[in-house]
Amino acid sequence: MPRLLEILNSAGEFLQKKGSPSPRLDAEVLLANILDMQRIELYANYDRPLDKRELDLYRQAIARRGKLEPVAYIVGHKEFFSRDFVVTSDVLIPRPDTEIIVEKVLGYLKSFNIDAPEILDLCTGSGVLAITLKLEVPNSRVVGTDICEKALKIAKINATKLDANVDFILGDLYGDLDRQFDVIVANPPYIKASEMDTLEPNVRLFEPKLALDGGSDGLDYYKRIIKESSRYLKQAGALFLEIGDDQAAKVAEIGEEAGIFAPAMVVKDLASKNRGIFLKRLK
Numbered sequence: 001m002p003r004l005l006e007i008l009n010s011a012g013e014f015l016q017k018k019g020s021p022s023p024r025l026d027a028e029v030l031l032a033n034i035l036d037m038q039r040i041e042l043y044a045n046y047d048r049p050l051d052k053r054e055l056d057l058y059r060q061a062i063a064r065r066g067k068l069e070p071v072a073y074i075v076g077h078k079e080f081f082s083r084d085f086v087v088t089s090d091v092l093i094p095r096p097d098t099e100i101i102v103e104k105v106l107g108y109l110k111s112f113n114i115d116a117p118e119i120l121d122l123c124t125g126s127g128v129l130a131i132t133l134k135l136e137v138p139n140s141r142v143v144g145t146d147i148c149e150k151a152l153k154i155a156k157i158n159a160t161k162l163d164a165n166v167d168f169i170l171g172d173l174y175g176d177l178d179r180q181f182d183v184i185v186a187n188p189p190y191i192k193a194s195e196m197d198t199l200e201p202n203v204r205l206f207e208p209k210l211a212l213d214g215g216s217d218g219l220d221y222y223k224r225i226i227k228e229s230s231r232y233l234k235q236a237g238a239l240f241l242e243i244g245d246d247q248a249a250k251v252a253e254i255g256e257e258a259g260i261f262a263p264a265m266v267v268k269d270l271a272s273k274n275r276g277i278f279l280k281r282l283k
């Protein structure tokens with residue numbers, strides 16, 4: 001019977017040939033998932049034989065990764081803000097970069113002493129922003145919206161799994177909402193339509209187009225979210241938007257044109273790239 005180290009080595013070599021940027025890591029994560037182990041436990045089990053069922057499952061997983069399907073879709077989950085979220089191909093895989101939006105919102109609520117905020121997460125997808133904010137700010141009341149029913153189903157599964165009381169509503173951005181919020185967050189689709197074909201294959205071939213395509217200039221969603229926010233944001237409320245690295249100036253300009261916000265503040269991520277825009281409502 002083949003043993004764990006041998007299997008890992010050959011899976012790693014296979015994934016390298018197929019163009020995975022992290023072949024050994026992928027091989028380990030996929031095997032640990034099937035054996036229900038932490039990755040680190042593999043190292044103490046190099047001599048462990050794999051039975052037929054485990055081998056079959058592993059071969060299927062490695063074949064999928066060989067076609068560049070993201071590991072998160074194969075294992076069915078992804079960590080965000082130290083919590084484990086279910087993901088399927090109906091939702092964008094949450095990115096670590098998006099965590100900066102949560103941190104900025106938490107900092108904002110603290111500095112303005114807002115203890116029981118009403119929070120709206122537009123384009124919620126797997127629900128990571130809505131659920132994380134609800135769990136980090138237990139007195140908050142949080143709503144998440146998405147236009148994709150299948151994505152909302154995953155968001156609801158995550159809310160139940162993580163015990164977060166969030167209202168998920170199907171709708172086109174603000175949809176039928178008829179109330180105002182202290183904070184609105186959104187990580188909307190923001191890739192230019194013309195750049196969709198140039199995305200890495202793991203994104204282009206597997207992640208939902210609806211979660212990526214931001215229209216001809218990539219700004220369609222920002223224009224709508226900012227323009228329509230005056231109806232849904234309280235007088236002193238704040239809007240936190242994730243953006244692409246090259247979109248800060250344009251989104252700040254859209255904010256200025258709305259005429260109700262203080263000058264936009266750009267949020268940088270850990271790699272010092274522009275990652276978000278913060279707009280504070282003044283009137």
Ligand SMILES: C[S@@+](CC[C@H](N)C(=O)[O-])C[C@H]1O[C@@H](n2cnc3c(N)ncnc32)[C@H](O)[C@@H]1O
Nearest residue numbers: 092094123124125146147148172173187188211
């Ligand atoms: C970039 S993903 C963000 C998912 C999640 N918030 C995150 O940060 O990982 C964008 C999401 O917007 C949703 N979406 C696209 N068009 C929408 C619309 N008009 N109204 C509401 N949601 C929309 C997609 O279904 C997708 O789930």
